[in-house]
Amino acid sequence: MQVAGEMIIGGKALTGKEGTIKAIDPSRNAEIEPAFGLASAADLEQAAQLADAAFDPYRNTSLEVRAKFLETIADRIMDLGPALIERAMQETGLPQARLEGERGRTVNQLKLFAKVVRDGRFQSATLDSALPERTPPRPDLRLRKIGLGPVAVFGASNFPLAFSVAGGDTASALAAGCPVIVKAHSAHLGTSELVGKAVAKAVEESGLPAGVFSMIIGSGQTVGQALVSHPAIKAVGFTGSRAGGLALMKTAAERKEPIPVYAEMSSINPVFLLPGALANDKLPQAFADSLTMGAGQFCTNPGLLIGIKGDKLQAFVDATAGTIGAKAASTMLTPGIHKAYLSGVKNLAGVDGVQQVAAGQGTEAPCAAQAFLYQVPAKKFLADDKLEGEIFGPTSLLVVAEDEAELLAVANHVEGQLTGAVHATADDRDLAARLLPILERKVGRILFNGFGTGVEVAHAMVHGGPFPSTSDSRTTSVGASAIDRFLRPVSYQDVPSYLLPTSLADDNPEKLPRIVNGDLVWNA
Numbered sequence: 001m002q003v004a005g006e007m008i009i010g011g012k013a014l015t016g017k018e019g020t021i022k023a024i025d026p027s028r029n030a031e032i033e034p035a036f037g038l039a040s041a042a043d044l045e046q047a048a049q050l051a052d053a054a055f056d057p058y059r060n061t062s063l064e065v066r067a068k069f070l071e072t073i074a075d076r077i078m079d080l081g082p083a084l085i086e087r088a089m090q091e092t093g094l095p096q097a098r099l100e101g102e103r104g105r106t107v108n109q110l111k112l113f114a115k116v117v118r119d120g121r122f123q124s125a126t127l128d129s130a131l132p133e134r135t136p137p138r139p140d141l142r143l144r145k146i147g148l149g150p151v152a153v154f155g156a157s158n159f160p161l162a163f164s165v166a167g168g169d170t171a172s173a174l175a176a177g178c179p180v181i182v183k184a185h186s187a188h189l190g191t192s193e194l195v196g197k198a199v200a201k202a203v204e205e206s207g208l209p210a211g212v213f214s215m216i217i218g219s220g221q222t223v224g225q226a227l228v229s230h231p232a233i234k235a236v237g238f239t240g241s242r243a244g245g246l247a248l249m250k251t252a253a254e255r256k257e258p259i260p261v262y263a264e265m266s267s268i269n270p271v272f273l274l275p276g277a278l279a280n281d282k283l284p285q286a287f288a289d290s291l292t293m294g295a296g297q298f299c300t301n302p303g304l305l306i307g308i309k310g311d312k313l314q315a316f317v318d319a320t321a322g323t324i325g326a327k328a329a330s331t332m333l334t335p336g337i338h339k340a341y342l343s344g345v346k347n348l349a350g351v352d353g354v355q356q357v358a359a360g361q362g363t364e365a366p367c368a369a370q371a372f373l374y375q376v377p378a379k380k381f382l383a384d385d386k387l388e389g390e391i392f393g394p395t396s397l398l399v400v401a402e403d404e405a406e407l408l409a410v411a412n413h414v415e416g417q418l419t420g421a422v423h424a425t426a427d428d429r430d431l432a433a434r435l436l437p438i439l440e441r442k443v444g445r446i447l448f449n450g451f452g453t454g455v456e457v458a459h460a461m462v463h464g465g466p467f468p469s470t471s472d473s474r475t476t477s478v479g480a481s482a483i484d485r486f487l488r489p490v491s492y493q494d495v496p497s498y499l500l501p502t503s504l505a506d507d508n509p510e511k512l513p514r515i516v517n518g519d520l521v522w523n524a
Contacts, residue, residue, distance in 0.1 A: 381410060
């Protein structure tokens, strides 16, 4: 399959007529052919109308058809072969192994949601039998969850596959029975086209309405905002900056019919280094590896370290300076991300009281990021909110507390985060026990003796957290529970049996687990 500069609307590949844009090879800071046409208002309108028309037919397909569709998407992505990886490498500067791993994750999360669909628990099928003899009588009540409606998904810059056209937001929305319109990210247009055409092919092979999937190309400030404003769109999935997420939330809230925006935004992912753990001589290398992985372009990058002043912490700093100093500069995803990184580092270094304690190797290569570690006294950190800003790249800030009380004060001070990590041993039990309840209020995922980089796609995963890490702390964008974002409950009262959905039928033809009169009943 060749990259042709096309988007996909209702199963048809076409070239937009509202100007053009090209992807950029960040390793050369040079444009890549071909040019991609930008979507017009008419293109967006057509995609939205098709998605709206597809919603009822699609959500009413059988669970098996929907599950098989997700698996077919996974198969068609794998059918793209080396061409997909080669194009993604060219557009992102990411290495082959990283992208092959990300492709595997993308395929596996599609298969995970196929399993979620098949087992049917996501519907929360619930039956309360009528009690006509009761005073007052209770009617027959049944409940299930259905999809919200067409979902707008915004591809992320840092994951061209797993958080993009067929990534977690798309997979979970499709699993919920919602058509999807993706706004492809301009950083990896060719990669998006290849994957978008694979999804469209799966739609056709599965015999589904063409409007189940579309992919458009355009500016987030124009096409993206117009997409969120369209009355056919009922929810939004977004991964990106705080400014971008807040802008979409504002647009969604100001609609005649406000809709939810599930935005994953900024996070600095505090890492607490308790005294006992500082004896681990492998900790400096593990931290440096996490900090510089993927040029630091992960939403779970360890952007903040907190430790207690003393010889143990100083020994960690000294060893870390050596491990970071050995790290080569890495190519960032886009010139814009690189420029923002340099600006963020410059601003941090210019704050009074902030001291540079480690630096990676420099380079003259375009869009390459040098790693840094800075430190600041906890009192200064607590007094200056600017020190909490996310620097998207391989730079971290070490906050040095005078004692345990000040370390806990920093924990209480930080904003909502995706992750919070604690490095501790049994000797740190009392301090860790006081820290843990604070982190439960502050983060979506708590790790011990590890780093947040690396998000497992599993049933128990939470990739979310209190604002500003996400727009809704009750949700996750990774893992089986991500489907819950795009569902809503519907109650059926005294509905004739011949009109009930199969999931609520008396004979339970799909053999779903259900709550019947308050008891969990399996396959009956």
